[in-house]
Amino acid sequence: MGALKAIGVVGLIVALATPAAGQDPLATAKDLYASASYEEALSTLARLSEGASPDVARQIEQYRAFSLYALGRTTEAEQVAEALIRRNPQARLPPGETSPRIESMFASVRKRVLPALIRDEYRTARAAIDRGDLKAAEPNLALVSQVLAELRASGTLDESLSDLSLLVDGFLGLSRASAAQQTAPAVEPAGATRPAAPMARTPTASSGAGTATTVYSGAGDGRLTPPVVINQSSPAVPRAVAEVMKRSARKSLVVELLIDERGDVEEASITEAVLPVYDLLVLRSARQWKYRPALFDGTPVTYRKSVTITFQE
Numbered sequence: 001m002g003a004l005k006a007i008g009v010v011g012l013i014v015a016l017a018t019p020a021a022g023q024d025p026l027a028t029a030k031d032l033y034a035s036a037s038y039e040e041a042l043s044t045l046a047r048l049s050e051g052a053s054p055d056v057a058r059q060i061e062q063y064r065a066f067s068l069y070a071l072g073r074t075t076e077a078e079q080v081a082e083a084l085i086r087r088n089p090q091a092r093l094p095p096g097e098t099s100p101r102i103e104s105m106f107a108s109v110r111k112r113v114l115p116a117l118i119r120d121e122y123r124t125a126r127a128a129i130d131r132g133d134l135k136a137a138e139p140n141l142a143l144v145s146q147v148l149a150e151l152r153a154s155g156t157l158d159e160s161l162s163d164l165s166l167l168v169d170g171f172l173g174l175s176r177a178s179a180a181q182q183t184a185p186a187v188e189p190a191g192a193t194r195p196a197a198p199m200a201r202t203p204t205a206s207s208g209a210g211t212a213t214t215v216y217s218g219a220g221d222g223r224l225t226p227p228v229v230i231n232q233s234s235p236a237v238p239r240a241v242a243e244v245m246k247r248s249a250r251k252s253l254v255v256e257l258l259i260d261e262r263g264d265v266e267e268a269s270i271t272e273a274v275l276p277v278y279d280l281l282v283l284r285s286a287r288q289w290k291y292r293p294a295l296f297d298g299t300p301v302t303y304r305k306s307v308t309i310t311f312q313e
Helices: 002-017 025-034 038-046 054-070 074-087 100-130 134-154 159-181 239-246 276-286
Strands: 228-231 252-259 265-272 290-292 294-296 299-310
Touching (some): 038 054, 054 074, 074 100, 159 239, 159 276, 265 276
Antiparallel strands (some): 228 290, 294 299
8 A cells, every 4th residue: 555655645646747739839848847857848949949939939948048047057058148138129038927126137138138139229220210211210220219118217227328218209200200200102294304313423524315414513703603592491400309409519511402494403512511411401401592693694504502401599
């Protein structure tokens, strides 16, 4: 009878230690972690990574970090935590499943990683902005704005990131305003030769198939009359951008225009920059400016003109 009782106890222990048939492998790994079987939890998690959905993959990596930390492999745990935070800075640890020590470790890693992550995301956004693609930059800008807001709310916003916060908000405002304007795109008139999308590049001095266009510049004389301004209004500056501009050493930029025979701005480029957001605002505004065209011997001609725009506080 004693032997039978012993066999029963052993059987019960084996049953408790063995996952039930059909049990979710991730749930098994979590149970192993909860029972302090950290090495077994790591082995189980290692077999789950391939083909996992993003949500499951995130949980796998979280429990990898938990198990490594519990085993005293702190450096490895922090590396996993850093990768998780970089992949999704807004993800949070599952409530009720972590100890205060693990929460503290993740918080420490977040504090260290987020400033670098913010700058990386902003650099990616700036690359898209420099290509003139505000729409592509918006997801990165939105993420940076959200993370900066989190740091500001927690009182951990690095002073060096304060101006970046203003710039990001300014770019976001510019991007969203641009998207709103594009909801009802203007239709080009038949026969129009102007490009469908504005280009910020060095103007060329030719137009048409093999037909050279003379580009005039400089002061007027007896034969040349420079363009006359009809509309050359400075752009409205978002408050966030204005705050940064007030602290900027430079207050003026120079934009070079190529004004065609109709008095329209064919091309615009910044030759002396001030601040990326303000530069973009000026470029967008400049392409809408209107002039009475330059005249040479009374005939409308293409003209290259430089305009200095000064930021008004």
